[in-house]
Amino acid sequence: MNKMKMQGVVAAVLLSTSAVAMAAEPDAAEGKKVYTTICQGCHMPDAKGAVGAGRYPALANNPKLAAKQYPMMMIVNGSRAMPSFARMLAPDEIAAAVNYVRTHFGNHYPDVLTTAEVKAVLPQKSDYERH
Amino acid sequence: MSSKQIPTLSRRELLAMIGTVAGSAVSYRAMASMGLIEESTYNGPVKLEGSPKGASVLILGSGIAGMVSAMELRNAGYKVKVLEYNNRAGGRNWSIRGGDVYTELGGFTQKCEFDKGLYINPGPWRLPYNHHGILDYCRRLGVALEPFVQLNYNAYVHNTQAFDGKPQRYREIAADWSGQVAELFSKVTKQKKLDELMSAHDQEALLESLRSWGALDRNLKYVPGRESSNRRGYEKPPGGGLDAAPIYSKDFIDLPDILHSGLWSAIGTAEAFYHQTSIFQPVGGMGRIGEAFGRELADVIQYNSKVVKIHQDNDKVAVTYVDPKTGGNPRTVTADYCLCTIPLSVLSQIELNVSPQMQAAINAVPYSASVKVGLQFKRRFWEQDEHIYGGITYTDMPIGNIGYPNTDYFKSGKGVVLGAYVHGRNAFEWTAMSPAERVRTAVELGSKIHPQYKDEFENGVAVGWHRVPWTLGCAGSWSEEARAQHYENLCQIDNRFLVAGEHASYIPAWQEGAVTSAIDAITRLHHKVVNS
Ligand SMILES: Cc1cc2nc3c(=O)[nH]c(=O)nc-3n(C[C@H](O)[C@H](O)[C@H](O)COP(=O)(O)OP(=O)(O)OC[C@H]3O[C@@H](n4cnc5c(N)ncnc54)[C@H](O)[C@@H]3O)c2cc1C
Numbered sequence: 035m036n037k038m039k040m041q042g043v044v045a046a047v048l049l050s051t052s053a054v055a056m057a058a059e060p061d062a063a064e065g066k067k068v069y070t071t072i073c074q075g076c077h078m079p080d081a082k083g084a085v086g087a088g089r090y091p092a093l094a095n096n097p098k099l100a101a102k103q104y105p106m107m108m109i110v111n112g113s114r115a116m117p118s119f120a121r122m123l124a125p126d127e128i129a130a131a132v133n134y135v136r137t138h139f140g141n142h143y144p145d146v147l148t149t150a151e152v153k154a155v156l157p158q159k160s161d162y163e164r165h
Numbered sequence: 166m167s168s169k170q171i172p173t174l175s176r177r178e179l180l181a182m183i184g185t186v187a188g189s190a191v192s193y194r195a196m197a198s199m200g201l202i203e204e205s206t207y208n209g210p211v212k213l214e215g216s217p218k219g220a221s222v223l224i225l226g227s228g229i230a231g232m233v234s235a236m237e238l239r240n241a242g243y244k245v246k247v248l249e250y251n252n253r254a255g256g257r258n259w260s261i262r263g264g265d266v267y268t269e270l271g272g273f274t275q276k277c278e279f280d281k282g283l284y285i286n287p288g289p290w291r292l293p294y295n296h297h298g299i300l301d302y303c304r305r306l307g308v309a310l311e312p313f314v315q316l317n318y319n320a321y322v323h324n325t326q327a328f329d330g331k332p333q334r335y336r337e338i339a340a341d342w343s344g345q346v347a348e349l350f351s352k353v354t355k356q357k358k359l360d361e362l363m364s365a366h367d368q369e370a371l372l373e374s375l376r377s378w379g380a381l382d383r384n385l386k387y388v389p390g391r392e393s394s395n396r397r398g399y400e401k402p403p404g405g406g407l408d409a410a411p412i413y414s415k416d417f418i419d420l421p422d423i424l425h426s427g428l429w430s431a432i433g434t435a436e437a438f439y440h441q442t443s444i445f446q447p448v449g450g451m452g453r454i455g456e457a458f459g460r461e462l463a464d465v466i467q468y469n470s471k472v473v474k475i476h477q478d479n480d481k482v483a484v485t486y487v488d489p490k491t492g493g494n495p496r497t498v499t500a501d502y503c504l505c506t507i508p509l510s511v512l513s514q515i516e517l518n519v520s521p522q523m524q525a526a527i528n529a530v531p532y533s534a535s536v537k538v539g540l541q542f543k544r545r546f547w548e549q550d551e552h553i554y555g556g557i558t559y560t561d562m563p564i565g566n567i568g569y570p571n572t573d574y575f576k577s578g579k580g581v582v583l584g585a586y587v588h589g590r591n592a593f594e595w596t597a598m599s600p601a602e603r604v605r606t607a608v609e610l611g612s613k614i615h616p617q618y619k620d621e622f623e624n625g626v627a628v629g630w631h632r633v634p635w636t637l638g639c640a641g642s643w644s645e646e647a648r649a650q651h652y653e654n655l656c657q658i659d660n661r662f663l664v665a666g667e668h669a670s671y672i673p674a675w676q677e678g679a680v681t682s683a684i685d686a687i688t689r690l691h692h693k694v695v696n697s
Binding site: 079084090118122 | 489511528636642
């Protein structure tokens with residue numbers, strides 16, 4: 035965790051001086067971690083979703099990911115079968131996950147979601163829980 | 166109260182105070198994990214009087230709620246039919262037995278390799294004495310019940326950060342904790358620190374009760390001796406014949422060590438209203454209830470029918486369903502009314518014409534995450550080596566619980582243990598693993614408590630509830646705000662359509678919620694039909 039925080043600080047420093055793309059580096063590892071340890075439970079390792087009596091939508095090649103706010107709000111608020119992760123994931127984890135799915139699985143959206151943008155939409159008391 | 170009066174505590178205040186000193190975190194945890202505490206509202210078999218005038222009801226889902234509804238409506242003279250996605254009855258009421266094959270979302274298939282007669286309950290596993298409804302259906306359907314061991318004093322409590330990660334016997338932690346807290350409280354009382362709060366007369370009674378509660382000696386001390394050993398066990402227990410005198414145990418665990426270990430948090434779990442003894446399980450697995458209902462309703466349940474659309478007009482309800490495997494072969498069936506018990510996680514994705522308020526309610530309830538893992542071992546080492554007969558070990562590791570089988574005690578041969586019961590963020594993480602990884606992780610973590618795991622483990626099955634194709638989650642998880650805003654809208658009769666299930670109850674994640682919700686729904690529906 036400390037290491038992650040440090041990376042965040044380094045990223046922020048870099049961000050202030052140099053190109054946005056540089057911030058993507060620490061994000062990618064973190065994003066992959068969040069995706070493979072949480073998101074793929076429902077959206078599946080190949081991000082193609084699944085169909086049973088109900089369904090989990092595919093994130094692969096999904097045009098709804100074009101606006102970064104859409105996946106962010108889904109993670110923060112939840113919708114129908116998708117629970118809210120606002121209290122379970124840290125803001126940097128949410129940003130990293132969004133950036134990861136928007137640049138993988140056939141999605142190529144270069145603009146980056148920042149932790150600050152996530153924090154801005156989190157409910158007031160957003161101390162996330164790590165169980 | 167006048168300020169001149171000697172302040173005496175009411176019984177209630179006193180209990181509250183003890184709660185604050187001794188176990189507020191305990192009871193908070195217990196209650197928070199269960200939602201509101203409420204006695205079941207079930208009071209005897211439902212009586213639906215008056216003629217349904219030939220009305221038909223289409224019931225969606227053959228879980229407990231759907232089958233209670235089908236049985237009672239049929240008994241009352243309705244024409245009923247049940248559409249069910251699965252090829253079996255029961256829904257979440259389910260046991261996985263040797264030979265069963267289960268495919269979760271994503272296509273991960275497991276074949277259960279358990280020996281004949283061995284099983285795991287991936288969902289519900291216990292039935293509290295105060296869940297009168299589900300217990301009454303067991304009685305009526307002839308489902309045999311046996312005790313579920315919620316509290317085993319000889320099982321372990323375990324925290325990786327305390328006592329060098331060594332599991333502790335529940336009995337010793339519980340005795341040393343209550344003994345030393347009682348002694349401390351007595352000391353405070355005798356130092357007159359309660360004089361402001363209690364009369365001398367009440368303080369005497371308090372001391373007497375503390376002595377009994379904490380197993381203190383005559384001098385109100387928790388010390389090696391008859392009283393304390395009678396709780397925590399002996400260094401050498403009394404026996405027969407020569408050299409048989411007991412040696413009292415004296416290596417107490419210091420109170421601060423217990424407090425900082427957090428292990429006291431396990432002590433309240435068995436005191437929760439829904440965990441108190443007596444508590445039961447069906448002989449042969451929880452799935453016996455669903456199977457018994459299924460036999461009873463064999464001629465009205467239609468399996469392998471995936472509902473995809475529900476449309477009502479002024480005359481009838483039309484429900485469209487398809488083949489679950491292919492998604493093809495759509496058929497439509499109509500009835501006068503539709504009672505839907507499909508979990509909201511799924512129903513919120515089905516085309517349905519109801520009021521915007523009801524649709525908003527259907528969309529508003531997220532489902533909690535949970536994972537269970539069953540492990541088969543070559544022998545019942547927990548009994549043979551450690552004298553643990555049923556019950557639960559609690560740990561702060563992600564596995565959460567180790568649940569020992571509450572049946573077949575002392576049998577030679579193999580046994581199946583609940584190797585993990587995972588909640589919260591851990592449960593999402595375990596759902597993201599493949600079934601084989603979940604089993605492997607459960608064995609690895611469990612072996613820190615039982616080193617025998619390494620040699621004795623044979624095979625396992627793992628169910629992550631968000632990957633269960635027909636629930637997409639463990640149970641409806643209502644926030645207080647969502648309940649205030651949506652619950653009543655969810656439970657209305659919308660023209661010819663209404664819902665039932667654990668999600669439409671104040672006992673979420675319990676089968677009693679499904680039973681009481683079903684009975685309430687059919688009672689209101691019947692009232693409407695009879696009076697229409
Ligand atoms: C891990 C876990 C532990 C639990 N522990 C306990 C416990 O110890 N004691 C206890 O009493 N309760 C416990 N519960 C809760 C209990 O299992 C539920 O409250 C209860 O079984 C719910 O019954 P239901 O009829 O409302 O829903 P379900 O049993 O889910 O029935 C719904 C039915 O609808 C079907 N269906 C879904 N979609 C469709 C579709 N599109 N078309 C047709 N059919 C469909 C499903 O296949 C299912 O058969 C536990 C649950 C879980 C998951």
